[in-house]
Amino acid sequence: MSDTRFRGRLFGPGLPGSGAPATGRWSDGGSLQVAEEGAAGRLLQADHPAVDAAGFNASSLRISWQGEDGAYAFIIEAESERTICCAAAPAAANRHLAEAAGVTTRLERRFRFGAVLLGLILILPLFGIGLFLGNSDRVADWVVKRISTEHEAQLGELILAQTRLQMKVVDRGPAVEAISAIGSRLTTGSVHRYRWFVADRPDINAFAAPGGVVVVYSGLIRTAGSAEELAGVLTHEIAHAELRHTLRGVIKSLGLHALAALVIGDVSGSVFAETATRLTELRFSRDAEREADAEGLRRLVAAHIDPAGMIGFYEKLAAEQRLSPPAILSTHPATGERLESLRQEVSLQKGKWQPLPVDIQSIKNSFK
Ligand SMILES: [Zn+2]
Known part of the structure; x- marks a missing residue:
């Protein structure tokens, strides 16, 4: 079991709609343990979790699985935590993680390009006036x-x-x-x-x-x-x-x-x-x-x-x-x-x- 922990939010049955803060860690076999934070927090185990990119602009990592009482998802938003999670993942989970991380990076890059484009559109009238004037x-x-x-x-x-x-x-x-x-x-x-x-x-x-x-x-x-x-x-x-x-x-x-x-x-x-x-x-x-x-x-x-x-x-x-x-x-x-x-x-x-x-x-x- 890896000792490296990473933080995110846990969603699922009995949890608030906005999720609950939780800490995850990988086992050597590729299963994920998620501990809900707080004294009464539950400890969940996901044996074959699915990993994909989620959130606005696909900037988060979503690890989801089917529990006994319903569907759960552990969502990691912070880039630093995503990095820790990917680095600590065992080989079994790594391929899916790398794929998801790749999607995240590609979409983030596209987003940056979009931001540049937006700036261009905002500034275009001013530039046009400049060209017009002189x-x-x-x-x-x-x-x-x-x-x-x-x-x-x-x-x-x-x-x-x-x-x-x-x-x-x-x-x-x-x-x-x-x-x-x-x-x-x-x-x-x-x-x-x-x-x-x-x-x-x-x-x-x-x-x-x-x-x-x-x-x-x-x-x-x-x-x-x-x-x-x-x-x-x-x-x-x-x-x-x-x-x-x-x-x-x-x-x-x-x-x-x-x-x-x-x-x-x-x-x-x-x-x-x-x-x-x-x-x-x-x-x-x-x-x-x-x-x-x-x-x-x-x-x-x-x-x-x-x-x-x-x-x-x-x-x-x-x-x-x-x-x-x-x-x-x-x-x-x-x-x-x-x-x-x-x-x-x-x-x-x-x-x-x-x-x-x-x-x-x-x-x-x-x-x-
Ligand atoms: Zn000179």
């Missing part, structure tokens, strides 16, 4: 303003999970420590809880997902000539995230699906499955690039990091571009004009720079 940019701005920091963080989590499926992402080791040491100085006072990752990829690329998830490709670290150059790229990516450019890009790219799901607060739907792929394909506008350069530079100066590194890295990218365009330039369009105005801005900075305590060469060696 263009999708205006609609994207409208949505971005209404997304909470928590939802932004949830979206970041999803993008991270997707990225992990696509590439090897590490969250510890010398490279991550260095990125984290530099990045923390650039994100002081942010509303987001930043987390730093390194992807094992040869391309020169990096991105900051909404909500504080920053991924730097090892190919980019290999290209950086100093910790200050690394800081120059990081600050630009952080600026895009802090200015919500990335969030806006994701919203525009996902369109209506994201709108519905985010407004109803469900970002777990499959509509986000492709977000990570799209994130690395997002192309920022020239205005967004200029804004990110300015905000990035402001953050560098505030952190007392020499902004000459930013110029140094951009020059390297420009040189690389002549051979083959680095991936990062396809999402962040670089122009000669941008580099020139940044040079002027940097030359005006008269801060006192503190060297970054990061040995870039030893980080590069750690990749081998």
Whole structure:
């Protein structure tokens, strides 16, 4: 007899219409013992119970049997109790349970999809008005303003999970420590809880997902000539995230699906499955690039990091571009004009720079 007990409600002859609280446990042979709670509670035994999904949206598990005095059902509603019940079930009862649990999961999934659809229908008139009034940019701005920091963080989590499926992402080791040491100085006072990752990829690329998830490709670290150059790229990516450019890009790219799901607060739907792929394909506008350069530079100066590194890295990218365009330039369009105005801005900075305590060469060696 398994000692694991699970709680539910017992229905049957002599019991209230709303059922009575009871505890169940499986015997090794596949029969179920149900003890009605309370001092006068009865103890029932079901030798060959039937198991199926029941309740609104089939979200409960129903174990029913024919007793001597009538039909009984033990209904388990709470998901945690259902899990305990399924885990403790002996092999004889397990197949039916697995079938019933499968029905429950399928229907719950369908219900979630229905909820997303409902959100879509509710929000459709507003979206229509937006489209009517102007263009999708205006609609994207409208949505971005209404997304909470928590939802932004949830979206970041999803993008991270997707990225992990696509590439090897590490969250510890010398490279991550260095990125984290530099990045923390650039994100002081942010509303987001930043987390730093390194992807094992040869391309020169990096991105900051909404909500504080920053991924730097090892190919980019290999290209950086100093910790200050690394800081120059990081600050630009952080600026895009802090200015919500990335969030806006994701919203525009996902369109209506994201709108519905985010407004109803469900970002777990499959509509986000492709977000990570799209994130690395997002192309920022020239205005967004200029804004990110300015905000990035402001953050560098505030952190007392020499902004000459930013110029140094951009020059390297420009040189690389002549051979083959680095991936990062396809999402962040670089122009000669941008580099020139940044040079002027940097030359005006008269801060006192503190060297970054990061040995870039030893980080590069750690990749081998
Ligand atoms: Zn950019």
